[in-house]
Amino acid sequence: MLNSSTTPSAKRTALREALRGSELLRFPGAFNPLSAKLVQRHGFEGVYVSGAVLSADLGLPDIGLTTLTEVAARSAQIARVTDLPVLVDADTGFGEPLNLARTVQTLEDAGVAGLHVEDQVNPKRCGHLEGKSVVDEATAVRRVKAAVDARRDPDFLVVARTDVRGVEGLDAAVRRAKALVDAGADAVFAEAMADLAEFEAICSALDVPVLANMTEFGRSDLFTHDQLRDAGVRIVIHPVSLLRLAMGAADRALAELSGTGTLAAQVPRMQTRAELYDLVDYAGYGDFDSGVFDFSLEGNRS
Structure with a gap:
């Protein structure tokens, strides 16, 4: 954990x-x-x-x-x-x-x-x-x-x-x-x-x-x-x-945000909320303390 x-x-x-x-x-x-x-x-x-x-x-x-x-x-x-x-x-x-x-x-x-x-x-x-x-x-x-x-x-x-x-x-x-x-x-x-x-x-x-x-x-x-x-x-x-991959992606995304005013087209390339929570083991902290992990991702865009 x-x-x-x-x-x-x-x-x-x-x-x-x-x-x-x-x-x-x-x-x-x-x-x-x-x-x-x-x-x-x-x-x-x-x-x-x-x-x-x-x-x-x-x-x-x-x-x-x-x-x-x-x-x-x-x-x-x-x-x-x-x-x-x-x-x-x-x-x-x-x-x-x-x-x-x-x-x-x-x-x-x-x-x-x-x-x-x-x-x-x-x-x-x-x-x-x-x-x-x-x-x-x-x-x-x-x-x-x-x-x-x-x-x-x-x-x-x-x-x-x-x-x-x-x-x-x-x-x-x-x-x-x-x-x-x-x-x-x-x-x-x-x-x-x-x-x-x-x-x-x-x-x-x-x-x-x-x-x-x-x-x-x-x-x-x-x-x-x-x-x-x-x-x-x-x-x-x-x-x-x-680092090179991450910074390259960030640079391209910021250019798009500056040019178009939205990152909607970049969303499929992003780590999702569910993937991030899984990587940091959010649920594991909930097993330790139920007051931490007491939410649902239902209704979030995938």
């Missing part, structure tokens, strides 16, 4: 178990708690919280302007409503290694299953844009070690993201990924791979799960889940897709 039916610890354990299997784990990005409930309803294996989505939701570019407090608050809201493990974009860790240690423990307290930390220089850039810079290997390794050492739950997943591919090429990215695994990373987020062959190369070079980012309008083609699985990828995120 109010919260997930399972505990953060159980979600982390379940994610670890799933990663020991052979199936691809699919993590669509949720832009709010309600969309996270939809992700679970449609049978996905996890929920992703994107830094790009959170910054956009605040009307900011994705250049490291969001704070740990903002990220942790939204992550906690999302983790609260879903039984799925939640993976969070922690950017560069919100500071130096000691800050990163605090980031890990704060996100543990938020109830998420794991985070990824990247090797970009601040101010960071979207991983699929030009103009990125990466820190040296020693700095990147210190970030990962700080995250691993700080966690209190050994099942909390620490994913090391490397943006080296877009700066120095594939061979350098493989070398960097190996160093991050040696530092204790549980998985590697290989950003901005050019094609499936590059995913295959990095997957075959590592003995930990590899995460692929299928973001629209980026450097990578939008490979299917079957293609990624065959290449050896174990986790795929679709970070901004739901």
Whole structure:
């Protein structure tokens, strides 16, 4: 009803178990708690919280302007409503290694299953844009070690993201990924791979799960889940897709409302009142307190 039916610890354990299997784990990005409930309803294996989505939701570019407090608050809201493990974009860790240690423990307290930390220089850039810079290997390794050492739950997943591919090429990215695994990373987020062959190369070079980012309008083609699985990828995120779809629909609807003065033609594309109430489990609250759910939708337009 109010919260997930399972505990953060159980979600982390379940994610670890799933990663020991052979199936691809699919993590669509949720832009709010309600969309996270939809992700679970449609049978996905996890929920992703994107830094790009959170910054956009605040009307900011994705250049490291969001704070740990903002990220942790939204992550906690999302983790609260879903039984799925939640993976969070922690950017560069919100500071130096000691800050990163605090980031890990704060996100543990938020109830998420794991985070990824990247090797970009601040101010960071979207991983699929030009103009990125990466820190040296020693700095990147210190970030990962700080995250691993700080966690209190050994099942909390620490994913090391490397943006080296877009700066120095594939061979350098493989070398960097190996160093991050040696530092204790549980998985590697290989950003901005050019094609499936590059995913295959990095997957075959590592003995930990590899995460692929299928973001629209980026450097990578939008490979299917079957293609990624065959290449050896174990986790795929679709970070901004739901936000892009929702904002595109909102933009078109507002244009129509401004032009015609009505949204009557858009109603068939809207989530109905009944669908919304079902998603938030209005009836479940009524089972707890009959004074809450004491109405009927009879007579409402479907």
